[in-house]
Amino acid sequence: MTVILDRPYQFVPPCRNNLWPAFIQQFRIVDRYLRKKEGVVSYECRNLDVFRDSLARGDGILLAPNHCRYADPLVLGWPARHAKTPVYAMASWHLFNDGWLDAFAIRRMGAFSIFREGSDRKALDTAIEILTExxxxxxxxxxxxxxxxxDVLKPLLDGVTFMARAAARRREKHYGSKVVMHPIAIKYLCKHRIDSWANQQLSVIESHLGWTKSLGGSILGRTIRVAEALLALREVQYLGCTREGNLSERRDRLIQHLLSETESRLKMSVGNEDLRARVRAIRTKVSSIWFSENPDEQEKLRLKNDIVAADLAQELVSYPNCYLESDDVTDSRIVETIQRMQESLWGKADVGIELHAVIEFDSAIPVPAAKAPRGVEDPLLVELRDRLSSMIGRLSKEARPLEAESAT
Incomplete structure (x- = not known):
């Protein structure tokens, strides 16, 4: 559950002491953590000169990466090391509540909190100040x-360009200089063949499902079959029975049921058809009720179940159509899918497969000082999305195509 309900939100400011980031980089603490906790054992930084150029000009710099793994924020410590600069990062508040050691470490690395379940003026002001200065x-x-x-970019939130434009106006007014935005594509590649790892992990999941004897087949076929089984279990849990149709149709029906039932119980009107926006609205509503309306214990249990339903809807949204049903299936897609299923079942994924991180910078996008035009999508956001999508699409082709494995 990503919504913190045991205490109200309090902004966590960044640690501005540069000694801590220098210490962490000097002793390669990030490298060890990524190897042990995320399976990321090597990396390469591409086109880093465009980042160095922005640093040399003294621009306010916003780094805008795709976000496909929990490792991403730490992986970006590697280009920061090579560019010889500490960084700040905006991070969800729940990350500061996973234990005192994690909270201590991420703050000293430059992270500050953002409250995703409501308005957070302090976080926005901090981000704008950092870019302005x-x-x-x-x-x-x-x-x-x-x-x-x-390999798929999710819809982008317009808050990133709002912050960038606000900082650009202030920086132009006070310093006569600019703010720039660097799109960054992060791609994780499997260093070795995945056959042994994938077959072993699938066998564990099949055994957990009560399949005492594997039905055999290719890695791709087994992965899809397990995904279908897990979806069927959720259908029985929330709909009472399994439904007909292909995986994407059944997924979409379950998502709509989860969201509409929760919205109805919370007496929410659906003003936005975007699924992720509806999930965020549910989280915001639950947080508001929990901390402002003093619910009794029975209602608190219902509110927790509302969050569980919203989190499940968010998880299901993250399974794109045809990700494993086209000629473009790669080893990294299989690994991603198996690890997501493991997280759904047990709350953590096996990291026994070694990964190589590619961190590619795109050239700087000058941020206009003017406010975004009304009535149309922010052109700055459109350019960011187009560049990230292009980079991710190109990098996806570097993954190893899934070859026909022998039946197990």
């Missing part, structure tokens, strides 16, 4: 949340 580059993930779909 060009104190350090600022990392903001424009997708807002993460999933394990490396």
């Amino acid at each position: 060009a104190e350090r580059p600022l990392i903001v993930f424009p997708e807002g949340t993460t999933n394990r779909t490396n």
Whole structure:
């Protein structure tokens, strides 16, 4: 559950002491953490000179990466190391509540909190101040949340360009200089063949489902079959029975049921058809009721179940159509899908498969000082989305195509 309900939100400011980031980089603490916790064992930085050029000019710099894994914020410590600069990063508040050590570490690395379930003026003002003063580059993930779909860019939130434009106006007024935005594509590649790992992990999931004997087949076929089984279990849980149709149709029906039932119980009107916006609205509503209306214990249990339903809808949205049903299936897509299913079942994924991170910078996008035009999508957001989509699409082709495996 990503919504914190045991205490009301309090803004967590960044640690501005540069000694901590220098210490962390000097002793390669990030490298060790990524290897042990995320399976990321190597990396390469591409086109880093465009980032160095922006640093040399003294621009206010907003780094806007795609967000496909929990490792992403730490992976961006590697280009920061090579560019010899500390960074700040905007991070969801729940990350500061996963234990005192994690909270201590991410704050000293430059992270500050953002309250995703409501308005957070302090976080916005902090981000705008950082960009205006060009104190350090600022990392903001424009997708807002993460999933394990490396080859697909989720819809971008317009808050990233709102902050950038506001900072550009202030910086132009006070310093006569500019704010720039660098799109960054992060792609994780499997260093070795995945056959042994994938077959072992699928066998564990099949056993958990009560399949005492594997039905065999290719890795792709087994992965799809397990995904169908897990979806069927959710259908029985929330709909009472399994439904007909292909995976994407059944997924969409379940998502609509989860959201509409929760919205109805919370007496919410659906003013936005965007599924992720509806999930955010549910989280905001639950948080508001919890901390302002003093619900009794029975209602608190219902509110927790509302969050569970919203989180499940968010998880299901993250499974794109045809990700495993086209000629473009790669080993990294199989790994992502298996790890997502493991997280759904047990709350954590097996990281026994070694990954290589590619971090590619695109050239700087000058941020206009003017406000975004009304009535149309912000052109700055459109350019960011187009560039990220192009980079991700190109990098996706570097993954190893899934070859025909022998039946198990």
